[in-house]
Amino acid sequence: MPLSATDTIPQEPGALRRLARMLWADKFALAAALFVLLVVVLAVVGPMWLEGAATRQNLRGRNLPPFSLAQGWLGVLGADALGRPLLARIIVATRNTITIAAGAVLFSAVIGTMLGLVAGYMGRAAGQVILRLADVIMSFPSLLLAVIVLYILGPSVANLIVVLAITRIPVYLRTTRAEVMEVRERMFVQAARVMGASRWRIIFRHILPVVLPTLLTVATLDFAFVMLAESALSFLGIGIQPPEITWGLMVAQGRQYLQTAWWLSVWPGLAIILTTLSLNLLSGWLRIALDPTQRWRLEMKGRRNG
Amino acid sequence: MFGFIRQRAIASLISLLGLVVLVFFLSRLTGDPAALFLPIDATDEMRRQFREIHGLNDPLAVQFWHYLGDLARLDFGDSLRRARPAIEIVLEAFAWTFQLAVITMAIVTAAAIAVGALAAFRVGGLFDRIASVTSLVGASAPDFWIAILGIVLFSVTLGWLPTSGTGTPLHWILPIGVLFIRPFGLIVQVVRGSMITALSSAYVKTARAKGVRSGPIIFVHALRNAMLPVITVIGDQAAALLNGAVVVETIFGFPGIGKLMIDSILQRDFNVMLAAIMVTALAIFLMNLLIDLAYALLDPRIRH
Amino acid sequence: AETDVRIVLSEDLDLLEPCMATRSNIGRVILENVNETLTEYDTQGGGGLRPRLAERWEQQPDGSWRFHLRQGVTFSDGSTFDARDVKHSFDRAMNSAMTCETPRYFGGMTVTATVVDDHTIDFAADPVQPILPLLMSLVTIVPEETPVEFVRDPVGTGPYAVTEWTPGQQIVLTRRDGYWGEQPAVTSATYLFRTDPAVRAAMVQTGEADIAPSIAQTDATNPATDFSYLNSETVYLRVDHSVPPFNDVRVRRALNMAIDRAAFIGTLLPEGTEQAVAMFPPTTQGANPDVKPWAFDLEGAKALLEEARADGVPVDAEFTLIARTENFPGVTEVMEATLQMLQDAGFNAKLQMFEVADHERFYSKPYPADRGPYVLAAMHDNNKGDPVFSMFFKYDSEGRQSGVSDPGVNQMIAEASAATGDERARKWSDLVAHLHDEVVADVLLWHMVGFSRVSERLDWRPSIATNSQLQLAQIGFR
Amino acid sequence: MAEHLLEVSGLSVDFHTAAGVVHAVRGVSFHVDRGETLAILGESGSGKSVSASAIMNLIDMPPGHIAGGSIRFDGRDLLRLTDDQRRQINGRRIAMIFQDPLSHLNPVYSVGWQIVETMTAHGVARDHARAEALRLVTRVGIPDPAGALRKYPHQFSGGQRQRLMIAMALAMKPDLLIADEPTTALDVTVQAEVLALLEELQAETGMAVLIITHDLGVVAEIADRVVVMNAGEVVETGETDAVYRNPSHPYTRKLIGAAPGKGEMHAPLSPTAPVLSVRDVVKSYGEFRALDGVGFDLMAGETLAVVGESGSGKSTLARMLLRLDEPDSGVAMWKGRNLFTLPPAELFALRRDLQMVFQDPTQSLNPRMTVFQLISEAWVIHPDILPRARWRERVAELLAQVGLRPEHAARYPHQFSGGQRQRIAIARALAMEPQLIVCDEAVSALDVSVQAQVIELLDRLRREMGIAFVFIAHDLPVVRDFADHVMVMRKGRVVEHGSVRQVFEAPREPYTRALLAAGLDPDPEVQARRREARLAAAL
Numbered sequence A: 001m002p003l004s005a006t007d008t009i010p011q012e013p014g015a016l017r018r019l020a021r022m023l024w025a026d027k028f029a030l031a032a033a034l035f036v037l038l039v040v041v042l043a044v045v046g047p048m049w050l051e052g053a054a055t056r057q058n059l060r061g062r063n064l065p066p067f068s069l070a071q072g073w074l075g076v077l078g079a080d081a082l083g084r085p086l087l088a089r090i091i092v093a094t095r096n097t098i099t100i101a102a103g104a105v106l107f108s109a110v111i112g113t114m115l116g117l118v119a120g121y122m123g124r125a126a127g128q129v130i131l132r133l134a135d136v137i138m139s140f141p142s143l144l145l146a147v148i149v150l151y152i153l154g155p156s157v158a159n160l161i162v163v164l165a166i167t168r169i170p171v172y173l174r175t176t177r178a179e180v181m182e183v184r185e186r187m188f189v190q191a192a193r194v195m196g197a198s199r200w201r202i203i204f205r206h207i208l209p210v211v212l213p214t215l216l217t218v219a220t221l222d223f224a225f226v227m228l229a230e231s232a233l234s235f236l237g238i239g240i241q242p243p244e245i246t247w248g249l250m251v252a253q254g255r256q257y258l259q260t261a262w263w264l265s266v267w268p269g270l271a272i273i274l275t276t277l278s279l280n281l282l283s284g285w286l287r288i289a290l291d292p293t294q295r296w297r298l299e300m301k302g303r304r305n306g
Numbered sequence B: 001m002f003g004f005i006r007q008r009a010i011a012s013l014i015s016l017l018g019l020v021v022l023v024f025f026l027s028r029l030t031g032d033p034a035a036l037f038l039p040i041d042a043t044d045e046m047r048r049q050f051r052e053i054h055g056l057n058d059p060l061a062v063q064f065w066h067y068l069g070d071l072a073r074l075d076f077g078d079s080l081r082r083a084r085p086a087i088e089i090v091l092e093a094f095a096w097t098f099q100l101a102v103i104t105m106a107i108v109t110a111a112a113i114a115v116g117a118l119a120a121f122r123v124g125g126l127f128d129r130i131a132s133v134t135s136l137v138g139a140s141a142p143d144f145w146i147a148i149l150g151i152v153l154f155s156v157t158l159g160w161l162p163t164s165g166t167g168t169p170l171h172w173i174l175p176i177g178v179l180f181i182r183p184f185g186l187i188v189q190v191v192r193g194s195m196i197t198a199l200s201s202a203y204v205k206t207a208r209a210k211g212v213r214s215g216p217i218i219f220v221h222a223l224r225n226a227m228l229p230v231i232t233v234i235g236d237q238a239a240a241l242l243n244g245a246v247v248v249e250t251i252f253g254f255p256g257i258g259k260l261m262i263d264s265i266l267q268r269d270f271n272v273m274l275a276a277i278m279v280t281a282l283a284i285f286l287m288n289l290l291i292d293l294a295y296a297l298l299d300p301r302i303r304h
Numbered sequence C: 001a002e003t004d005v006r007i008v009l010s011e012d013l014d015l016l017e018p019c020m021a022t023r024s025n026i027g028r029v030i031l032e033n034v035n036e037t038l039t040e041y042d043t044q045g046g047g048g049l050r051p052r053l054a055e056r057w058e059q060q061p062d063g064s065w066r067f068h069l070r071q072g073v074t075f076s077d078g079s080t081f082d083a084r085d086v087k088h089s090f091d092r093a094m095n096s097a098m099t100c101e102t103p104r105y106f107g108g109m110t111v112t113a114t115v116v117d118d119h120t121i122d123f124a125a126d127p128v129q130p131i132l133p134l135l136m137s138l139v140t141i142v143p144e145e146t147p148v149e150f151v152r153d154p155v156g157t158g159p160y161a162v163t164e165w166t167p168g169q170q171i172v173l174t175r176r177d178g179y180w181g182e183q184p185a186v187t188s189a190t191y192l193f194r195t196d197p198a199v200r201a202a203m204v205q206t207g208e209a210d211i212a213p214s215i216a217q218t219d220a221t222n223p224a225t226d227f228s229y230l231n232s233e234t235v236y237l238r239v240d241h242s243v244p245p246f247n248d249v250r251v252r253r254a255l256n257m258a259i260d261r262a263a264f265i266g267t268l269l270p271e272g273t274e275q276a277v278a279m280f281p282p283t284t285q286g287a288n289p290d291v292k293p294w295a296f297d298l299e300g301a302k303a304l305l306e307e308a309r310a311d312g313v314p315v316d317a318e319f320t321l322i323a324r325t326e327n328f329p330g331v332t333e334v335m336e337a338t339l340q341m342l343q344d345a346g347f348n349a350k351l352q353m354f355e356v357a358d359h360e361r362f363y364s365k366p367y368p369a370d371r372g373p374y375v376l377a378a379m380h381d382n383n384k385g386d387p388v389f390s391m392f393f394k395y396d397s398e399g400r401q402s403g404v405s406d407p408g409v410n411q412m413i414a415e416a417s418a419a420t421g422d423e424r425a426r427k428w429s430d431l432v433a434h435l436h437d438e439v440v441a442d443v444l445l446w447h448m449v450g451f452s453r454v455s456e457r458l459d460w461r462p463s464i465a466t467n468s469q470l471q472l473a474q475i476g477f478r
Numbered sequence D: 001m002a003e004h005l006l007e008v009s010g011l012s013v014d015f016h017t018a019a020g021v022v023h024a025v026r027g028v029s030f031h032v033d034r035g036e037t038l039a040i041l042g043e044s045g046s047g048k049s050v051s052a053s054a055i056m057n058l059i060d061m062p063p064g065h066i067a068g069g070s071i072r073f074d075g076r077d078l079l080r081l082t083d084d085q086r087r088q089i090n091g092r093r094i095a096m097i098f099q100d101p102l103s104h105l106n107p108v109y110s111v112g113w114q115i116v117e118t119m120t121a122h123g124v125a126r127d128h129a130r131a132e133a134l135r136l137v138t139r140v141g142i143p144d145p146a147g148a149l150r151k152y153p154h155q156f157s158g159g160q161r162q163r164l165m166i167a168m169a170l171a172m173k174p175d176l177l178i179a180d181e182p183t184t185a186l187d188v189t190v191q192a193e194v195l196a197l198l199e200e201l202q203a204e205t206g207m208a209v210l211i212i213t214h215d216l217g218v219v220a221e222i223a224d225r226v227v228v229m230n231a232g233e234v235v236e237t238g239e240t241d242a243v244y245r246n247p248s249h250p251y252t253r254k255l256i257g258a259a260p261g262k263g264e265m266h267a268p269l270s271p272t273a274p275v276l277s278v279r280d281v282v283k284s285y286g287e288f289r290a291l292d293g294v295g296f297d298l299m300a301g302e303t304l305a306v307v308g309e310s311g312s313g314k315s316t317l318a319r320m321l322l323r324l325d326e327p328d329s330g331v332a333m334w335k336g337r338n339l340f341t342l343p344p345a346e347l348f349a350l351r352r353d354l355q356m357v358f359q360d361p362t363q364s365l366n367p368r369m370t371v372f373q374l375i376s377e378a379w380v381i382h383p384d385i386l387p388r389a390r391w392r393e394r395v396a397e398l399l400a401q402v403g404l405r406p407e408h409a410a411r412y413p414h415q416f417s418g419g420q421r422q423r424i425a426i427a428r429a430l431a432m433e434p435q436l437i438v439c440d441e442a443v444s445a446l447d448v449s450v451q452a453q454v455i456e457l458l459d460r461l462r463r464e465m466g467i468a469f470v471f472i473a474h475d476l477p478v479v480r481d482f483a484d485h486v487m488v489m490r491k492g493r494v495v496e497h498g499s500v501r502q503v504f505e506a507p508r509e510p511y512t513r514a515l516l517a518a519g520l521d522p523d524p525e526v527q528a529r530r531r532e533a534r535l536a537a538a539l
């Protein structure tokens, strides 16, 4: 069928619009996205908004049970051992929590993935060195690392992120490498090589998209792990220190009251769970939305079901 | 294959040495064990003596030289606190941890693969939703919640299981149950994700065209293709268990390596710390080697 | 059997070494159960120092002490107890080839033991030591044959012998025949180790254990089984007098006045906690009932600070309140509340929690100079019955954890340490009052309370001694 | 009238895509009887494979959707069966040979295992199945059958994989065999053997065959009746002979008219210095020598056709030339530089001059990229070829040149038919504006009309731009029309090399002669005569 050169490619609907439509199609993911948005907003405004309310102690109102409006709306989730309203504290803690968790997860995921790509795609020698390094990190106790960093560098949020991130690098590294070893043998990667694509283009444009969904799955669950592990480092003095708070720290502090005042650790724990759950639902959604062979699952929603 | 393993063994030995150097020197920057072992009001004389006895007064390089010499004779030194050979303490504890890790990972692997694969079979279905949400909630819940809840429910209220300790097989149920949850959640997710892709491949269509049942299609045809990331994550989780399950060990009074490692780090019991790290490192190195071999076994296109 | 008991402790023992029995975790298992001492300090009944393996003792004219030993005592390995065993035990514990705890109590003196005959032994101290018999309550007796290195199977004269030790899991003590004293009711005791207080409490509830000597306040909910006891620990804030603004007594007074000690009791700290006026518990001789705790006076504190500021004292300089994680239950909340109170009074303070090793760097001399001014929260344990175990370390210019450098105080400590009897007690109480009211040496906060859970089938109550020892012989059955 | 074995009536299949609904198959009806062979001919992308998948219940639903019609097999409506009933039929009663063997074989299981499974899935004892698998693999002409069973799909050549697929499908001696382009990757001798095998089985078991092909020769050889499809619809059905003689629909006429092998053969160019000069290439896989001393010269604007036995090392040679694999020894001088030893940096500069169209188009297209991204990637990598502003226009142009439509640019590879993917791969290679293109079976999945269009395009580029081609193919008429020189390969060696005229008209080697003799003629009558002669000779 001959064609005149004036025929051009039809304009696609904007990528954002399509993503939005696909998000709308998956109500779970939509709810998750809204929750994550809420968390981000709270992380930005929380401390300025409720700092005062969250730190005001009230020894007479200590361990106040939840679901009572006696202390105002901030008191609906109850109060902690110093009588501070839990809702306000959870909101204020959002910023620290998210900063640390996102920092640590991003840092470890990015570095781990990079190294994994290099180890999987580049030469043997580099790969071997990187992998043995990962072995070393994997067997280096994180607590020892924390103690060392604390002693040598002193406590700070940045150091905390570093400690948390380093220990998680090997998962990303090994996961990435394992998949790269398989993907690099695929024909379309070779086709890219024939076109003269640089290593980096092959790695980022052709291999990474295949590996990414798995990494996202691991990363979102690491979020929970990091949020909880971070409080363990507070115990060493390297982490966030009271009166500063994070969800992890609140959970840890509430531990001793688990049987007498469950709400102290359950609400922040729930915040962690919901955040993780949301991120994971989102990453599951993203996996499908970004995969052209799976995308119909979202595009079909609401129209027809086979 | 044997060439690969030999080369790998040499590389691992070098990393192990590197690890020892790292831990040896870095850990000694973290304070004086004498201050922790001796009472707070111990005299300077006592402190000096303690260091003398344990060879902590020598220059670091000399200390390290001695340590390496001893190590060559498989002498890992004595615990600074316990007046026992460090390796003995470590191996005792490691035996427990090893059993716990192996049993837990075996159960986790089987369960997570089954659940994850079935969830991927009907993406967005009821089973998928329930399995995903429950496994994720479990995986992101603080583990001590589950541990304490388990004790309150199964031991105190129902009286079915002992609260803690070791001895009977019953003692293992709660610790394994708690350890199960996080790796389970993570692996279910990884299996599910990777299976979604595998199940939509062309070769799955071939299998359907051949009249193969759903079971083998999922667990034989697709699963093996989906296993690369899965075994990597299994390895990561197993490594975490081999490093010791601190919460479970402390709550259930399980005499494993995690608590030992933490104590030795906090108390600066260097010899125990080093021995523990070496033993677990060896286990982890070995496990990673097995995993790398498994890659090639699972996917013939991967050759080392 | 019915008369076996199971005791669940919070941590496994590193050692089962008699010379380390002054460490509370070891002492709880072996002190007076396996290894006995010549004398014994009765903190519980207020009976003071009582004979154990020594029947009596007296001070010789030259200032040395002579102990007359009990006869017919045998060790669990069958050998007979005599003066040579005592000498060996003492020399061994002081030997520099070992790192026993004992030397710390004999710091600043040289003590020589001389065997007079099989059942008599002399201890000569230079300088003369007035409380040597009390110190002997800290020296455990082992057979002469015991090697000069840490042992794992202690042999002693006590009513029990160690019959099993599986590290990390359990220790079993079994009642032995041939004990010189009265046969105790408990036939065997199994010690278990669980780090988590909630689990320890649950174990007594389910019958897996009979005694949990320390459980958390929050778990102590059953009056039939849960008992509180003063645990001989004292919490205080150490202030370094050499660092501005704390070199000004008004600032130190303001610190004391700013903290509402009473508000903590029954809230963050359990009912029964006592406000402290001294570094040692009130059951110790030398306690001064006339010294009154600082009253909470926010306005007063502010006024004092204002006054100091007017005189150019840098009261606005930021300082750190340093505390130790896991120091005692609820330490974080207690410190947060304390911080809040300090801030309310106008102090520019922030809080930093450290784990034990890091905390130690700030606790003991030489103090780090580069970390800015700080006030250190610490907990001190003195259940030995005499203030001397506290005062030198905490208040003498040379004291390892002292923030005070005051020749007058040094003098008073030296005098009290050398005195005996009632005079000794008086000198100590004078020092207590002086430190508290005049010097305002530090911010003494509370004498702490612990909780035990005891099975209902046992007849046993925790006491101030429970922190350091748990004599099975004192346990009865209902 | 007796029930047909398979009766498809009014079948319509839609696909949902982001850009709207694609009506892939529209009201298609046909039937197949026992012992009969029905060929579906048709334009690439006309819905042949989709119809076949619908019969096998292999369409992903959603996004696919059977919008109407019925499929009756042996009296039962296949669209209304339970999963379990389907399973009983699939593999045992209806078997399918897929168009794209590489992606349809499971990469992680040995081919022996996969063939055996076809039988064990239907209750055949494992030992028996193993013996049967060995027999089948021998029958389809795989060398070293016992060893082959233990090997994995990636260790075979394209044609070998296709034969393994065939062996798998025949394992249960099905009542109906659906063969989707079963011989596209086979050289004519092997193709003849495979077709003979099908006929033999048909005679033995009364198997019905539904063969989808674009090769009129194959149709002439084995089909009793044909169905011609175009744009999702059946445009013509009838006896093979009748349709060939009297095509009623214009499309059918165009198809028959486009059959290759009738044009002028190229006259050799006047010799100049070769741009590519290959000598003594050797490559071994373990013990096995895939290439054994291969060499040739190629001038600018010249086409070298490489023909030969399936598995003779043609693709391997192509991979060497593009440095996708390292040869054991040999040289390949490209404009005076040895390609085999070029360091990576210099190789990059050369990449845009040398392009390749892969034998398995599906696998060579990144499934996560749209057609637009796939084609324009060339310009991302080599920005000097084309300014960004002109990309859209040029993509549309290239798509049109290979017979696709501009709106296809937004689709992903999995949304295309086999032939369409092959054309995307060609368009991608052209986008680079290279000087040498290695085409590995680049037109084998195209129907003759599109094929002719593409060949014409390539020929024009050859003439106008001086592009040189290494044209790996088994389709001799195409080779005859397009090549300047022909190189015949067998077992890793060059058995004959000469100008196209010399090879076609005066072949020197017996193998070349056998190859030419095995070629099929699009005329059913000619084929019928040849067959009779063959039978007579066999008797």
Ligand SMILES: Nc1ncnc2c1ncn2[C@@H]1O[C@H](COP(=O)(O)OP(=O)(O)OP(=O)(O)O)[C@@H](O)[C@H]1O
Pocket (backbone or CB within 6 Å): D015, D016, D017, D022, D023, D024, D042, D043, D044, D045, D046, D047, D048, D049, D050, D051, D063, D099, D414, D415, D416, D417, D418, D419, D420, D445, D446, D447
């Ligand atoms: N998943 C899909 N989404 C959208 N369109 C599709 C999809 N699968 C196939 N198509 C379209 O359906 C049409 C028919 O495809 P089919 O594979 O049946 O072609 P074919 O006749 O087998 O062609 P060929 O000879 O090239 O293999 C094609 O135009 C193709 O673009």
Ligand SMILES: Nc1ncnc2c1ncn2[C@@H]1O[C@H](COP(=O)(O)OP(=O)(O)OP(=O)(O)O)[C@@H](O)[C@H]1O
Pocket (backbone or CB within 6 Å): D154, D155, D156, D157, D158, D159, D160, D185, D187, D285, D288, D290, D309, D310, D311, D312, D313, D314, D315, D316, D317, D359
């Ligand atoms: N990775 C490999 N391992 C082992 N053998 C291989 C491998 N790749 C190819 N071979 C073998 O090398 C030989 C040549 O393969 P090649 O793909 O070059 O054949 P071809 O001439 O392209 O055949 P076809 O026309 O069937 O595509 C085949 O016999 C094949 O089995």
Ligand SMILES: [Mg+2]
Pocket (backbone or CB within 6 Å): D048, D049, D050, D099, D180, D417, D418, D419
């Ligand atoms: Mg097709």
Ligand SMILES: [Mg+2]
Pocket (backbone or CB within 6 Å): D157, D158, D159, D314, D315, D316, D359, D440
């Ligand atoms: Mg080939």
